[in-house]
Amino acid sequence: MAAGTPRVFISHLSGVAVFDPNGDQVGRVRDVVVMLRTGSRPPRVLGLVVEVVSRRRIFVPMTRVTSLESGQVITTGVVNLRRFEQRAAETLVLGELLDRRVRLIDIPGEEQGQAPGQGDGEEVTVLDVSMVQLPARRDWEIDKVFVRRGRQGRGGPLRRRGETLTVDWSAVMGFSVVEHEQGAESLLATFEQLRPADLANVLHHLSAKRRAEVAAALDDDRLADVLEELPEDDQVEIFGKLAEERAADVLEAMDPDDAADLLSELPESDKERLLALMQPHDAEPLRRLLSYEERTAGGLMTTDPIVLRPDATVADALARVRKEDLSPALAAQVYVCRPPEETPTGKYLGLVHFQRLLRDPPFTLVGSIVDTDLRPLPPDTPLPAVTSYLATYNMVAAPVVDESGALLGAVTVDDVLDHLLPDDWRESAHREPAQVPVPVPVPVPVPVRGEGANGH
The missing domain is CATH 2.30.30 (SH3 type barrels.)
Incomplete structure (x- = not known):
């Protein structure tokens, strides 16, 4: 890289694509590693933290970077794919x-x-x-x-x-002084466009101190979305540092099933205190969910599926399906019930698949196209039976109905997967993702620290 390269502001590197010399993408920049020096000497830039396609974070020394121009990073193509681990003398600029x-x-x-x-x-x-x-x-x-x-x-x-x-x-x-109440406004602006799962990955790799500071700066809805994507240990750690009133607000913003899972990890006294601080109409679904065994349809379900009366039209159903904050699994079908429409509902009549809604005229009543062939699940259905049900009927969600015929909620395939995978699957995904081929040559060690290598 020629001398005289223009100055690069590091926040502009966040999320920038990293390519090898052949134009194949290696990953994206997530941070820059520097080493602070004594006196007024400027820090030396050691390299880039790059997230590859498997979500593993690796270190790319600056000596392997050949170009930092036009919104992209070009490397020599020779990188070390071992997971990046920050050393004591290193500082992450963005983090x-x-x-x-x-x-x-x-x-x-x-x-x-x-x-x-x-x-x-x-x-x-x-x-x-x-x-x-x-x-x-x-x-x-x-x-x-x-x-x-x-x-x-x-x-x-x-x-x-x-x-x-x-x-x-x-x-x-003052850069070398430990700051106990560091803000997070600029850090969050850098990662504003990240999906909740990717922002959760960023938080997981920060120190516990910075995680708490970033969580404090997020609004309730964004924090709720991020918490749902974090490993349980990180969830409990962050949640334990929130003021109780705010913790209750965040629980209200979370999906009921995820909020119930988080509450189940807390001591009984904390759980009851938080439920008491919540709005009654938000706390009641969580109390119901907590009353079921964890690995049953009742313990897995969400209490917020799309519920319609039989006299609602296809147009009404499609309007509900279009809601931006609805997960794809819940948007795949609507549940037709007698009033009341809040779970537990009146008598469950059946469901209508999204594809059927697309085929029928907008004025069609959903009660006339309801699918009654699929039997609903009782709330005590064990996890293996729930899994078999979804696989047998090629479903992404299933209704859960009590013995009186009222709809209690719906079990979605993502909730089932959460419980089929190992208990620490989120932790493993953040720390040691499965090996996925990346478009770079065979990795070789980069052993010399003085050459800018991190040695990971």
Whole structure:
């Protein structure tokens, strides 16, 4: 890579595709690894954390990067596919430096008559950092820090709250100090477009401290979606650090079956206290779910399927199916019941598949096209029988009906898979994904740390 490469702001690298010399995609950038140095010396950039197709995170040394241009990263094609593990001397830029509060010690152009390095110690928040390639070398280092001011400086001119500026790395201090209440606004902005499962993967790889800070910055709905994708240990850890009122709000935003699974991992006293803080109409479905054995249809089901009266039309059904927050499995069919329409409903009449809704005119009543051939499942149906039912009838969801004929909920195939896989499958998916071929040459060790290798 030629010297004089333009400055690269690291937040712009998040999610950027990484290619080998043949144009085959290796993965996407998830973070940048740097090594902080003593005094005012800028950190050295060691390499990139790249997520490959199997969701494994690997380390790509900067010496293997040949181009950082046009929204893509080109490598030499020789990478080490061993899982990245952060070392004690290493710092992740996106995960650990963004949103950090530091102090300005040299403010160019403002403190007239003040010697360099004698700024007023104004506290600022880090929004981004940039890196440049050193002349005549393949090494990279951090050179600039993009910061936002938060208050009026002492002994200086009035400064607008929220004003931003870019300063040299040497003009700030405090990156090596452990910060106990670091924000997460800039980090979240970097990962704003990630799906909940991918953001959960990001959280899993952060420190426990940063996980709690990011969780605190997420809104309730987003946090609920992310919690549903995390391993149980991470769920309980994050949940335990939320204020009780907010924890109750997040439970209300979660799918009932996932919320019940999380509650079942908590001590009985905590469980009852949180249920008492929830809105009664949100808490009641969770109490019902918690009353069933875990590996039964009742314990697996969600209490929020699409329920329609028999006099509803196909147009009504399609409008319900189109709801953006509905999972594909729940959108695959609607359940026709007598009033009331909230679970447990009135008498269950049958279901209508999505494909049938597409074939019939919009004015058709769902009661006239209901499928009554498929028997519903009792709530005490064991997991193996639920699995056989879905496989036998090629279904992605099945109705759960009590002995009085009322619809209690629906079991979806994703909930069944959650319980068929090993208990730690989410943990394994985040830590050691199954081997999946990636479009790179046969991996070779990169043993020399001084060459920029991480050695993982």
